[in-house]
Amino acid sequence: MSHRSIDSTRLLGRIAELGAIGRDAEGRLVRLAASDSEKLGRDRFVSWLEDAGLEVAVDRIGNIFGIWNGTGGGEKPVMIGSHIDTVINAGIYDGCYGVLAGLEVIQTLKSEGLEPRRPIVVAAFTDEEGVRYAPDMMGSLVYSGGLDVTAALKTVGTDGTVLGDELARIGYAGSRAPGFMTPHAYVELHIEQGPVLEREGVPLGAVENLQGISWQKVTIDGDANHAGTTPISMRRDAGYAAARVITFLRDRAKASNTPTVATVGCIAFEPNAINVIPSRATFTVDLRDPDEDRLKQEETALAAFLELLSAEEGVGVSVERLARFEPVKFDQAIVRQIEAAARDRGLPCKRMTSGAGHDAQMIARIAPGAMIFVPSRGGISHNPKEFTADTELVAGANILLDVICGLATGELPR
Amino acid sequence: MSHRSIDSTRLLGRIAELGAIGRDAEGRLVRLAASDSEKLGRDRFVSWLEDAGLEVAVDRIGNIFGIWNGTGGGEKPVMIGSHIDTVINAGIYDGCYGVLAGLEVIQTLKSEGLEPRRPIVVAAFTDEEGVRYAPDMMGSLVYSGGLDVTAALKTVGTDGTVLGDELARIGYAGSRAPGFMTPHAYVELHIEQGPVLEREGVPLGAVENLQGISWQKVTIDGDANHAGTTPISMRRDAGYAAARVITFLRDRAKASNTPTVATVGCIAFEPNAINVIPSRATFTVDLRDPDEDRLKQEETALAAFLELLSAEEGVGVSVERLARFEPVKFDQAIVRQIEAAARDRGLPCKRMTSGAGHDAQMIARIAPGAMIFVPSRGGISHNPKEFTADTELVAGANILLDVICGLATGELPR
Structure with missing residues (x-):
């Protein structure tokens, strides 16, 4: 039995490359939302989207979308998302892993000549961390209609800057209306940022709710x-x-x-x-x-x-x-698809709760969604010591591949 | 039955006057040890000692002594002491009350023509609060031989200054060797700085030990x-x-x-x-x-x-x-004399423990000593709200008068 596989070298290379962008004088990774250093990360991500032949769209709150219409144009898309802004002195996986794995999944399916029934989109949401502009998860909150975009753009940051001004300055004040695509389904792949999977020796989490x-x-x-x-x-x-x-x-x-x-x-x-x-x-x-x-x-x-x-x-x-x-309940059907994909690849998978906030909880307001977790060494996150083994990163991306493939084609995962 | 009495107007006036010296721009009382503002307080105290016809002596650590030899020259003196340095944003009673009551007692006995068997001395010890130079109670610690004066003078303050330099600068680097007079007995009158006397409605404490x-x-x-x-x-x-x-x-x-x-x-x-x-x-x-x-x-x-x-x-x-x-035990005979003086004046008096540190604990290393407490409103100290009623201040000073008179003459208090 053979499975599709993402290109692990390309994925891991991009995670390392993006993780090298936005280092400060002390070598700390600091890509705060809509800052100069985050612009460098956005530019690199957009260049990868273009290399992959995807349509690039940016909405008014600065969310970036790489859209593969393929054979599914006109239908509601399957969306994969997360964020590429970071905290101060961050690790390289939080958010970036999910975005780059999303791109990797699309690129893999595209190069294999898949003919999906729906577009597949990868999204990088603005200001998930909320370090510079409160509240956190702002880009996905605005996208899902939970916060008016005009109000959000007026947000004054901890450094006295205004989000809208900064997005314009770095060239990411897009023209699309937030929410311009309503997803058919949304899946977010993320490091756990907690110790449960590592302590239990389980490589995958099917996240069914969020605290x-x-x-x-x-x-x-x-x-x-x-x-x-x-x-x-x-x-x-x-x-x-x-x-x-x-x-x-x-x-x-x-x-x-x-x-x-x-x-x-x-x-x-x-x-x-x-x-x-x-x-x-x-x-x-x-x-x-x-x-x-x-x-x-x-x-x-x-x-x-x-x-x-x-x-x-x-x-x-x-x-x-x-x-x-309030707690968020994810879509049970997608959670079961995650479990099925793991079972199909012979990988243990634990149903679990997300203890941290994620863009997925915002998009869950407008579309069925769920999350996939991979282990975090020592449960550490928001810290340069954040670590997930390459084999675990690849396994998570392949599960994402299977689930997205199923959602976009109606095929069961195999 | 009539009792001697201190001059309450003079005592209360001096407490108020000293309390007005060393106010900062916001009106806070700040007379840190060996500072410019403390020099003003020292100068005023010395002028009062001179007005009272006392011999003024300053030792190498800056302790100031007002000495009334009277008819008792050559004998070991009875010493009354406390301090006139303050914390930041202090009240006006802590330390100053005991020093000024000591001067008041001497002045009263002198003006009444008492012929004591021993000199009576009032001492203002340097740096009791320890805010600027650690440790606290430094002047009395050095005086009692617990810390070498040369080492003490080298102490670097929280503001980077050196105690010895500052004492010289303000004119209080004296020439007398610390410990140059060994007291026959030592008595310190102080506000309680705790709530016990007030809560129990007792105007006087005979302090028998120190925690x-x-x-x-x-x-x-x-x-x-x-x-x-x-x-x-x-x-x-x-x-x-x-x-x-x-x-x-x-x-x-x-x-x-x-x-x-x-x-x-x-x-x-x-x-x-x-x-x-x-x-x-x-x-x-x-x-x-x-x-x-x-x-x-x-x-x-x-x-x-x-x-x-x-x-x-x-x-x-x-x-x-x-x-x-370690805890300090005060002299039982002096504690009993305090109790007797209170009884003789018909005032309730409670045997108690001092919860705070005082110069008396240092001088107890070289002489029998004890303390007299008066109530602190609400137990508050080290705060501008520090307060003791005038009648309580006067009552405490009169008990001090009786006890010192007894110690200096051998008379029983009456």
Whole structure:
């Protein structure tokens, strides 16, 4: 039994080549959205699209599309997408892998003379990382109608620039209306950015949903008093109260036997002096769960605990909501096609939840979609140590090939 | 029954006057040791010593002494002391109250024609606060032989200056050898800087001991991973481990039914990002107890808990000792004289422990000593809101008057 295969040398070469573009003076990979260095990456990607004979389209928010109409012109396309902007001091796989594998899949099917019933499109969405312009996943959010393009273009960045100006300056303020193609289906191939596949020794993930996210900032107010002269019973210690919230969240998540995760990533005490009881503790709470009801339960449990804490410790508590996204359910048929393709190639595949946000969750608003994950060494991402083995990258791209082929032709994967 | 009394108008006026010296552009009281603004405070204090007809002596570390030899020349003196340097944005009572009450006591006894058997001395020790030059209580530490004066003068400050150069520059690099007078007894009157006297409605504290202090910096190392993609069971969360230490310390101190206090005043997470599990948490531990054995037990319990935590959470733990002082026991006879003086004036007086460090703990190395506390409104100190009512300030100074009179004459207080 023989399978189609992407050109692994070409794919891996392009990942390395794109990963070398946008290095700063210290050698760090920094391709922030719509920056000069990202322009270099965009230009290289567009040149590859042109070399592959694809039609290149850019929409008003700067999303780039490589379109192979082939024999399917006029039908809704099958879309493969991700992003090529990066965080500061990034690895080379996050986003870029999915975009370049998408191009690779189209180029492979095209060179094999496939006659698809639908166009196949590869998309690189603008500003997925959101480091320079908030919110993240902006290009796919605008494309799917979740944010007005005119408003989005006015976004002021962390460096004081305006997104629309910067896109025009680098030559990527396109003319197409975001959403100009409604996908028949959407598939995104991505590194897991978590440790699950590696720890379980499974090379592939069929991502069936994406966690809902609740971000809150909690401020606890007590009294700053002398650490030596204030008896324990007379304290209103904001730092101790914060510590109780941290242990509450973690112990609850651990005991729950659910996929709920809870993280306190940021903290600050005031006045932050060794011999002064903290008068204020400020910290963030990141709650995630693939089930909306359970995520709401967790939020409610936190609120109830904060109320109890306020009474028990005599501290003031205030909560600010920073972000809230409902969980996303991907398309079950596409998830099953991913599993079938893996089975057909004799590769183990795990149904899983995405803990991170991806463009796929935005495009899921307008089209059936799903994601394919490959392992991340040590679960590390957003870091130069981000790593996935070449064999795993190639295996993931071949599964993408099979699934896209099936979606574009109606063939079952083989 | 009539009692001697200090001149309350003069004392309160001087406290206010000294408190107005060294205000910065924002009106904050900032008289850091050996600074230009502290020179102004020293100059005013010296002018008051001269006005009172006292001999002024300055030693090599800049400690200022106002000496009334009176009829007691040649004998070991009774010394009253504290400090006039301040923290940044200080209140007006901390230290200054004790120094100015000491001068007031001498001036009162002198003007009444008392014929003491011993000289009476008021001392203002250099750099008690330690904000500009570490360690704190440096002037009294050097005076009592705990630190070599030559080494102390070489201390480099937080602003890069050298203490010895600064003392010379402001004209307070004296010629007397630190320790040139060995006190017969030492008494320090101070605001409590804690909430106990106010909460208990007692106007006076007879301070019989001073807590031992153990300062440690704890660093916990885990793994920075994505807050969404890393299951709870796969985390090595340094922030959660830190929170467990904070709750352990507080819950243990609260349950102990001892005067032990434990405070975590400083904390930092790395990378301190909302969606990243902390890879590192650094925090300080301030443990205090008036009993050395118990303080050691608390240190041992913390070390054992950190070892357990390291095993349970798979985190690295390292501990750096920042400071360690054994508890100080004051002189029981002087403590009883304070109590007797209060009883004689019909004022409630509570035997208590000092939770803060004071010059008295250093001078206790070379002479019998004790302290008198007056209430601090709300327990607040090191803050412009520091406050003690005038009547309480006057009552404390009169108790000091009685005790010093007794120590200098051999009379019992009345």
